Amino acid sequence: ATTLGASAAATGRYFGTAVAAYKLSDSVYSTILDREFNMVTPENEMKWDATEPSQNSFSYSSADQIVSHAQSHNMRIRGHALAWHSQQPGWVQSLSGTALRNAMLNHITNVATHYKGKIYSWDVVNEAFADGTSGARRSSNLQNTGNDWIEAAFKAARAADPAAKLCYNDYNTDGVNAKSTAVYNMVKDFKARGVPIDCVGFQSHINSASPVPSDYQANLQRFADLGVDVQITELDIAGSGTAQANTYATVVRACLAVARCNGLTVWGIRDSDSWRSGDTPLLFDNNGNKKAAYTSALDAL
Numbered sequence: 311a312t313t314l315g316a317s318a319a320a321t322g323r324y325f326g327t328a329v330a331a332y333k334l335s336d337s338v339y340s341t342i343l344d345r346e347f348n349m350v351t352p353e354n355e356m357k358w359d360a361t362e363p364s365q366n367s368f369s370y371s372s373a374d375q376i377v378s379h380a381q382s383h384n385m386r387i388r389g390h391a392l393a394w395h396s397q398q399p400g401w402v403q404s405l406s407g408t409a410l411r412n413a414m415l416n417h418i419t420n421v422a423t424h425y426k427g428k429i430y431s432w433d434v435v436n437e438a439f440a441d442g443t444s445g446a447r448r449s450s451n452l453q454n455t456g457n458d459w460i461e462a463a464f465k466a467a468r469a470a471d472p473a474a475k476l477c478y479n480d481y482n483t484d485g486v487n488a489k490s491t492a493v494y495n496m497v498k499d500f501k502a503r504g505v506p507i508d509c510v511g512f513q514s515h516i517n518s519a520s521p522v523p524s525d526y527q528a529n530l531q532r533f534a535d536l537g538v539d540v541q542i543t544e545l546d547i548a549g550s551g552t553a554q555a556n557t558y559a560t561v562v563r564a565c566l567a568v569a570r571c572n573g574l575t576v577w578g579i580r581d582s583d584s585w586r587s588g589d590t591p592l593l594f595d596n597n598g599n600k601k602a603a604y605t606s607a608l609d610a611l
């Protein structure tokens with residue numbers, strides 16, 4: 311096939327991108343979006359600060375814009391992210407204990423209910439593990455409400471939208487390492503105890519400090535072997551030219567080699583859309599032209 315989305319669909323997968331609502335009116339942007347992609351993730355619009363700017367007062371207009379654009383163009387939607395230590399509104403940052411736990415559960419219930427039936431997979435919990443070799447949870451206000459906050463979040467999401475796949479999502483978990491093994495052990499424990507979890511998202515923000523690990527595919531496979539789907543959720547790869555193109559192909563091939571890898575999402579369309587635009591990490595240049603990385607990714611699908 312001649313587009314990323316159609317080529318991914320040929321093996322039952324998707325190819326998605328992060329989308330910013332305010333860019334939908336940019337015709338260069340929306341032309342590429344509508345032509346190439348069949349999954350979207352709102353880049354910021356479903357985060358806690360955006361959807362519940364003051365307690366119990368929900369604000370969905372920007373996220374709804376992306377959802378309706380996706381639906382009218384036959385794209386599916388990855389919801390991102392229900393519970394996260396970052397991009398919390400100020401009122402959340404001043405809560406703790408039971409009040410914070412209840413606010414989190416109320417938030418999850420409201421957002422997942424608002425989008426019930428419209429979300430392919432939710433990043434229910436994002437970035438809850440520490441970097442480095444400890445294998446510990448990241449210290450955060452949510453973690454301080456009790457170690458069971460992650461399973462409580464997943465149970466609330468399942469109750470609100472039983473049809474959505476529920477994912478745990480993180481970065482620096484792309485290879486077999488202490489952090490990914492800690493996530494692995496949590497997923498294994500959740501499966502053993504019947505805590506609802508359907509998928510694990512691997513952000514895959516690739517740069518020279520964290521290149522694609524040689525055991526990337528093996529790591530995806532060991533999670534799949536626990537009985538969950540795996541998804542590449544925020545792919546971007548610093549670099550340019552042939553080296554960058556080859557790295558994109560490596561990541562695409564790894565997903566295709568794992569039966570339970572549902573698809574890949576890049577974290578933006580043009581390099582200028584990237585949260586780290588200095589790394590020129592995406593598939594289209596600032597003018598919307600296809601880069602070598604695009605052709606390489608497409609050929610690998």
Ligand code: XIL
Pocket residue numbers: 353354436513544585
């Ligand atoms: C980033 C967005 O791309 C930026 O626009 C925003 O300013 C900060 O967040 N991990 C995640 C994403 O899970 O939500 C982050 O997105 C990138 C890192």
